[in-house]
Amino acid sequence: MSKRVAAPSRSEEVAKRAGVSVATVSRVTNGLASVDKKLAKRVWEAIEELGYVPNPQARALVSGRSRTLGLLVSEITNPFFPELIQSFEDIAGKNDFEVMVGSTNYNYEHARLFIKRLAQRRVEGVAVMTFRAESHLLDELIAQDVPMVSIDVSTNAPRSVVLEVDYAQGITQAVQHLAVLGHRQIAFAGGPMPHLTNLRRKEAFIQAVRSIGLQAKESQIFEGAHTFEGGTLAARHFLDMAVRPTAIICSNDIMAVGVMRILSQRNVKVPGDMSVIGFDDIHLAEFANPPLTTVRMSREDLARNAFNALQLITSSEMKTPHQAIRVGTSLIVRESTNFHAAATRGLRIKRSSSQATARKRS
Amino acid sequence: MSKRVAAPSRSEEVAKRAGVSVATVSRVTNGLASVDKKLAKRVWEAIEELGYVPNPQARALVSGRSRTLGLLVSEITNPFFPELIQSFEDIAGKNDFEVMVGSTNYNYEHARLFIKRLAQRRVEGVAVMTFRAESHLLDELIAQDVPMVSIDVSTNAPRSVVLEVDYAQGITQAVQHLAVLGHRQIAFAGGPMPHLTNLRRKEAFIQAVRSIGLQAKESQIFEGAHTFEGGTLAARHFLDMAVRPTAIICSNDIMAVGVMRILSQRNVKVPGDMSVIGFDDIHLAEFANPPLTTVRMSREDLARNAFNALQLITSSEMKTPHQAIRVGTSLIVRESTNFHAAATRGLRIKRSSSQATARKRS
């Protein structure tokens, strides 16, 4: 109820008011059982009246725990990340942790500076939520011996955990979804292959296509940039092929939007003439025209798992080191995919890896 | 060069190694002039060799300064904010401040919790970068007597500064841009008027329209939500009017995208049949089809001014209290605006507020 001004009160004042020692106040605020109920109540009242809040700096100093976590993303302005940041901060906040958010901006120096600040502030753990394997960065963190969780790329450092994204899950759903709609010429527009995540997405695609008995032709796989322009290039490539694909899976939503722009310019209707699928499920996907069918990678899952992993490492000293945590992906069907007239005759859909009938296109 | 592991070194170790006292080490790290050059050099060497980094918690404890700032936004996932957050963190980081980022999520309780955490962590200032006048929140902050900077809504608190966004600047540019293109029936799709920012945008529009000698008819002003759906509603409203506008200015980019969706569905070409202008200049604007002409409110300006204001309050005790800082807006012309065939005959464009010739539409 009461509002103090300026100088926050100290435990000593609380102690005085409650007629106990500061030690008892400390015990109460830390929930140690060994406090007489009556005293505890008096202390809580004093705390309430004074609006006392323990000084986290003093706490950190004596306990050696900063109750601060680091979160490193690629760019805050990349629409994939805000939701991840939000989720991570929420769960961290609920557990009384603050989080320092920083970005690599795809720039090693920029990232290094941030990591330096993390170390200075004595963070208790860092979540490296970037999709480029910045192994130098990981090394830097490892050298500081700070608990770490990363995506896809595992390290052999003792206090680190990796989040393994199951790209295959969602991409397989995407391919099967298209197959059910009658598509047999399915193309893939991927990102730069040096990056592990893109390689895995591509491989998941190839795997998925084969598993329904289709071939994964080289010409139907385009390697470009994960950008709008990358999408336009991919679209042009596929459109100019002798045998046009009837569907394009992009390894990123923004590429898909680029693809759709070119299709629109060339008067190729989506989804009438061409189905398009994205990856990530950023906001943009929903507002695209038409709304984009896409593979969702849940930022909430990523964040929660990252936080929990960090807690695990810090607390239980990890009996099972180098443990990997799986994070799923799943298809979100919107309006950019549909039946394709020219590719109607049935395909046998199957989930196992046994043989399926591949057919020639007429 | 050298990498330590685990336990960071303390100033005492540095002192020992350099053969000085901890006091001298402190003087060196804080750049106090009164240190012998030779000694200082020895200290720096020791610092380097040990990889010593001052413990910020201890520093904060004794200095009473947390070197932490708070940043409150509406939602991190709203594409307007990430750039603002990024800029704010960058400039703060460069000045050795950390920042705690939180969101209201348009939910008072959620915001209150965040503010509580800010107070607990003893932030030295808070930037309230939200566009709804959450005056309760401001009061909460004021009660804690923490330096504060807010947008649009000024308080009479001693240690607070307001950032006055000059909506009129960009909106006037937008209206004049349309006028030059021959538009005379210009409509405005605004957000909920209870919010000061929306009111100001609308008033800026009315002012701008009048200043070029046109009337601002009630029917040409739509009040809706700052959402995609809000845009669709606005578009329907305007499309169904007896005298259709030839251009629509939206007080938000996402509305503009909603407007364009309906236009596309009704086969109204943008910009051929209808020009559309947004507000904010979020990423989405660039990727819209066609790319959206919009009024940009610079997040970088906002962030920089907010940070500087906070510094000002904290340091110089502000000789001029309740000072307001102006932040400009400006038109970014892309492809959603153009000449309108049916509205060709010239308008006299003028920048001053003198009379202009208004003409009847034929």
Next chain:
DNA sequence: TTGTAGGCGTTATCAA
């Protein structure tokens, strides 16, 4: 169950 007192790593005050 409670209180006393030492220490966490710095900075700031005072002598020297």
Next chain:
DNA sequence: TTGATAACGCCTACAA
């Protein structure tokens, strides 16, 4: 200019 040393606010043996 430098060095002891007392804070800063809290936690945690250890004693009572």
